[in-house]
Amino acid sequence: KAGVTQTPRYLIKTRGQQVTLSCSPISGHRSVSWYQQTPGQGLQFLFEYFSETQRNKGNFPGRFSGRQFSNSRSEMNVSTLELGDSALYLCASSSNRGGETQYFGPGTRLLVL
Amino acid sequence: AQSVAQPEDQVNVAEGNPLTVKCTYSVSGNPYLFWYVQYPNRGLQFLLKYITGDNLVKGSYGFEAEFNKSQTSFHLKKPSALVSDSALYFCAVRDREDDYKLSFGAGTTVTVRA
Numbered sequence: 589k590a591g592v593t594q595t596p597r598y599l600i601k602t603r604g605q606q607v608t609l610s611c612s613p614i615s616g617h618r619s620v621s622w623y624q625q626t627p628g629q630g631l632q633f634l635f636e637y638f639s640e641t642q643r644n645k646g647n648f649p650g651r652f653s654g655r656q657f658s659n660s661r662s663e664m665n666v667s668t669l670e671l672g673d674s675a676l677y678l679c680a681s682s683s684n685r686g687g688e689t690q691y692f693g694p695g696t697r698l699l700v701l
Numbered sequence: 702a703q704s705v706a707q708p709e710d711q712v713n714v715a716e717g718n719p720l721t722v723k724c725t726y727s728v729s730g731n732p733y734l735f736w737y738v739q740y741p742n743r744g745l746q747f748l749l750k751y752i753t754g755d756n757l758v759k760g761s762y763g764f765e766a767e768f769n770k771s772q773t774s775f776h777l778k779k780p781s782a783l784v785s786d787s788a789l790y791f792c793a794v795r796d797r798e799d800d801y802k803l804s805f806g807a808g809t810t811v812t813v814r815a
Contacts, residue, residue, distance in 0.1 A: 631805040644802050678744055685801050687733040687752040692744040
């Protein structure tokens with residue numbers, strides 16, 4: 589099976605812009621989660637989608653949003669970008685919730701100037 | 702609320718020596734515990750997990766971890782480290798009481814010297 593894919597891999601934006609990141613899960617996986625990784629804050633949970641419904645959300649402002657489509661592909665959007673949003677954004681998929689293993693994509697590195 | 706602690710920022714070992722990366726956790730209910738490894742500019746790779754059953758879990762690349770409920774620990778071990786094991790290691794926990802949210806430790810950088 590193909591792994592989790594994320595597009596684009598690299599992105600440069602300026603403050604105030606918005607950005608949309610895409611994630612395609614492993615075939616058959618219904619749960620998709622998003623994480624932000626920065627040197628200072630480590631890995632922080634953004635949100636989880638399961639069967640097109642947001643099931644869990646981390647402590648991020650409303651500028652961060654996401655959605656999941658019927659084919660389980662997911663997008664996350666960040667509006668009004670700030671310098672502090674520069675990070676590696678990781679997507680992970682699992683077949684189900686609970687104790688299922690999450691498999692991670694390579695990430696999208698976002699740089700906000 | 703759940704939390705994960707990795708008390709060591711860095712672990713340095715010589716190739717061929719045993720490698721241990723420490724992890725302790727705090728959850729309300731029964732934990733689901735995971736170890737991941739991250740190489741530079743890459744995503745996280747799954748190594749192993751504990752859900753239930755035998756406390757000693759064997760995973761990829763010769764790694765294993767021991768679940769200790771009384772000490773709330775889940776240390777990662779490898780009997781003989783390789784230079785290629787040099788990477789960033791993350792411990793993570795999912796708690797049913799927290800709707801299965803996956804929480805990560807801060808990470809431990811492992812350096813294996815030749």
